[in-house]
Amino acid sequence: MPTTPEQDPRVYFAAERTFLAWIRTGLGLMGVGFAVARFGLFLRQMQASQAHAPIHQSGISVLSGTAIVSLGVIVLIASVVQHLVLIRELSTGTWTPGRSSRNAIILATLLALVGVAMAVYLLIIR
Secondary structure (H helix, E strand, C coil): CCCCHHHCHHHHHHHHHHHHHHHHHHHHHHHHHHHHHHHHHHHHHHHHHHHCCCCCCCCHHHHHHHHHHHHHHHHHHHHHHHHHHHHHHHHHCCCCCCCCCHHHHHHHHHHHHHHHHHHHHHHHHC
8 A cells, every 4th residue: 555645546537537627627718708709699590680780890708709619728728737736746755745736726806807897797797
């Protein structure tokens, strides 16, 4: 039975599961961002077809959708870097348990700010 976390394969498996969770999060953000951007286009086309007017390319949905897709890409890149650093720390024995995930805290804060901004926007346009 391994005596240190660096020698225990379960620690590496946990690191892989965490990495896969970050990948799912990044892909989910990219999918939601794409849907937000395309939904605005759908609404504009519906409005134009009912009014027989040309489609205008203004709207916040494309901008916010692109920002959410970009956030998903940033999450994926950060997760790769974080995973490589963690595996290196585990391999060299420099890993220290009990650290909070800085990336998770940053992502949660950014998503909370996006949620507040969206709520304010929805209140303004109603």
